[in-house]
Amino acid sequence: MxxxxxxxxxxxxxxxxxxxxxxxxxxxxxxxxxxxxxxxxxxxxxxxxxxxxxxxxxxxxxxxxxxxxxxxxxxxxxxxxxxxxxxxxxxxxxxxxxxxxxxxxxxxxNVGNYCLLLHILASSKKFPLAMQFLSELIELTSKKEEEDVFSVLVSASDECNWDPVVFDMLVKGYLKLGLVEDGFSTFRKVIDSGFRVSVVTCNHLLNGLLKLDLMEDCWQVYNVMCRVRIHPNTYTFNILTNVFCNDSNFRQVDDFLEKMEEEGFEPDLVTYNTLVSSYCRRGRLKEAFYLYKIMYRRRVVPDLVTYTSLIKGLCTDGRVREAHQTFHRMLDRGIKPDCMSYNTLIYAYCKEGMMQQSKKLLHEMLGNSVVPDRFTCKLIVEGFAREGRLLAAVNFIVELRRLKVAIPFEVCDFLIESLCQEGKPFAAKHLLERIIEEEGHEAKPETYNNLIESLSRCDAIEEALVLKGKLKNQNQVLDVKTYRALIGCFCRIGRNCDAESLMAEMLDSEVKPDSFICGALRVTIRLLKLFVKRGVDIIKR
Structure with a gap:
């Protein structure tokens, strides 16, 4: 022993x-x-x-x-x-x-261990757990080209109990993780090996390929489904309708719809909305309204999506009045418009310069408890600006504030900048002060620079200096355009000493003067010495 x-x-x-x-x-x-x-x-x-x-x-x-x-x-x-x-x-x-x-x-x-576990879980009908570990395995192997999960799954099926649904789950797992092309490749391997894929998984694959604009691959999937007798459902045909509408073979839509009906599926609301929207985007309004009438004949009631597509198509074609008539027809049908449908009409009216109708629609929105979004306010303010009616735009903003409608600050910022460019700095300054007081927003340095420049051009130097002080309190530096406007204003009103002091401040802030500033000051000997001391090149006018 x-x-x-x-x-x-x-x-x-x-x-x-x-x-x-x-x-x-x-x-x-x-x-x-x-x-x-x-x-x-x-x-x-x-x-x-x-x-x-x-x-x-x-x-x-x-x-x-x-x-x-x-x-x-x-x-x-x-x-x-x-x-x-x-x-x-x-x-x-x-x-x-x-x-x-x-x-x-x-x-x-390793991959083999995972695949055995997947077969065991799938054969025991523990599908959520199987999908969890399958997703984990795909993430581990997605960047390793030498690891073929499908091949190992097939090999593992020779050793243990298994359920063919695991191969369907593998395709779905790739799609779930956004690996659509890997899912498509695995789909072909699964089918070529004689395994089945569910119509639900096929629909997910078609949807993923459609989003990637891979139209040819979509038709390959559909052809495979027909070949191996995976029966499509209504969702399949709705996805394929989208493929048709995004593909160059748009004229074959009618043939496809006939085939859909031969398969025993009636086009539903989603199918018609997809087609109506596509016809409107392509400017084929005659066909869009033909489908709209067919919907009623087939007892498919158009909804808000249908009407919004038609209204947008008419507006794009410049037929605003007809668009508004369609809008009223929608209301008569008992369909409540949303912000998007109102914005579509408002945009068209603003584009045509019909600002009174735009405002009327906005008030109608409020009356129907539809809250305007940032796009609504932007459309109308920019519409007034294009028409050169900036003060009307300011009154519009004030009116909305009185009605407790939130105004996006970028809209106010755009209006302030427009007022400054039009030489109306006091209206811009008043609007800014009101926004800061009521909303608590803090203006951007660019907004202050625009205001200072505009006030200086109007020789309102004291108001400009107040704003300059606010910028300084925020530890912000004035840009060269603002210094140019202030110095030019000082020179025009005969305050040369203040202009020279501002020049010195400008150099301390490491902002180099341009030819206009030097010309405005008619550079003195004292300033020349200051320039030489600070290493500034003088640009001759």
């Missing part, structure tokens, strides 16, 4: 367990069979399975690590697969072991 023990010690201390690619090979020496299970490398699978067979394996598994600490290095990918295969009919124990390996031992299972 002493000789046997000494031989065991010799074998355990020698390197008789080769390792290749971090996967331990089985220890085949028969002398290990004389050791207790928890010390025998050949028995690591038996020890783990024995623990898992215990009723309360969730408690025993964490403690197992300490008991078989010396054997953990011998738990390779092959051993993990053997344990999973022993519990292929007991998904909960297989899953407990997989998580123990991954989280407690810190080992990363």
């Amino acid at each position: 002493k000789k046997l023990v000494s031989k065991l010690r010799f074998f355990s201390s020698s390197s008789i367990v080769p390792r290749c690619n971090n996967t331990p090979k089985p220890v085949l020496n028969p002398l290990y069979n004389l050791l207790p299970q928890t010390q025998n490398p050949n028995k690591i699978v038996d020890v783990i399975c024995s623990t898992l067979n215990h009723r309360d394996h969730s408690v025993l598994l964490p403690n197992l690590r300490d008991e078989v600490k010396s054997l953990i290095p011998h738990l390779g990918y092959s051993e993990i697969s053997r344990v999973l295969l022993r519990f292929q009919s007991d998904a909960s124990r297989a899953l407990a072991f997989f998580k123990w390996v991954k989280f407690d031992l810190g080992k990363r299972p």
Whole structure:
């Protein structure tokens, strides 16, 4: 017996367990069979399975690590697969072991281990769990071109119980993670191998390819569906209608609709809305209104989407009055307009310079409890600006504020800038002060610079200096255009000393004077010395 023990010690201390690619090979020496299970490398699978067979394996598994600490290095990918295969009919124990390996031992299972677990979970109808681990596997392998999950899944199906739905789930898993092209490639492999894909997964694939503008691939998927007799549903045809509308073969839509009806599917509201919207975008309003009439004949009631498409199409074609008539027809049908449908009409009226109608529509919005958005206000203010009616735009803003309508600050900023450019700085300054007081917004430095420049051009130097002080309190620097306007104003009103002081301040702020500023000051000898001292080049006028 002493000789046997000494031989065991010799074998355990020698390197008789080769390792290749971090996967331990089985220890085949028969002398290990004389050791207790928890010390025998050949028995690591038996020890783990024995623990898992215990009723309360969730408690025993964490403690197992300490008991078989010396054997953990011998738990390779092959051993993990053997344990999973022993519990292929007991998904909960297989899953407990997989998580123990991954989280407690810190080992990363390989693709084969994942695929065995996926087959076990799918065959046990634990589909949400299977999808969870499938998504995890796809993320692990998506950047490794040599890892083909589909091929390993097929190989793993020879060793364990499996459900073909797992291949459908694989395509869906790629699509779920946004890997549409990988999903399409896997779809073709699945079909070529004789497996089935559900119509739901096909619809997800078609939708993903449509969003990527891969129209040819969409038709390939549809042709495959017809070939292997995956029966399309209404959702399939609605997606394909979108494909037609975005494809160059738009004239074949009627033929496609006929085929849809031959398959036993009636075009629904989504189908008609897709077609009406596409006809309107392409300026084919005659066909759009023909479909609109057909909808009523077939008892498909047009909704807000239908009418908004028609209104937008008419507005784009310059037929604003007809668009408004269609809008009223929509109201008569009992369909409540939303902000988008109002904005479509308001935009058209503003484009035509019909500002009174635009304002009337906005008041109608408020009366119907439809809240204007930032786009609504922007449309009307910019419409007034194009017409040169800036003061009317200011009154419009004040009126909206009185009606408790929130005005986006960028709209007010645009109006302030427009007023400054038009030489109306006092109206701009009053509007800014009102916004700051009521809304609590702080104006951007560019807004202050525009106001200072505009006030200076109007020789309102004191008001300009007040704003300059506000900028300075915000630790903001004036730009060269603002200095140019202030210095030019000082020179015009005969305050040359103030102009020279401002020049010195400008140089301290490292803003270089331009030729206009130098010409306005008729550069004195004292200023020339200041320029030389500060290293400023004088540009001759």
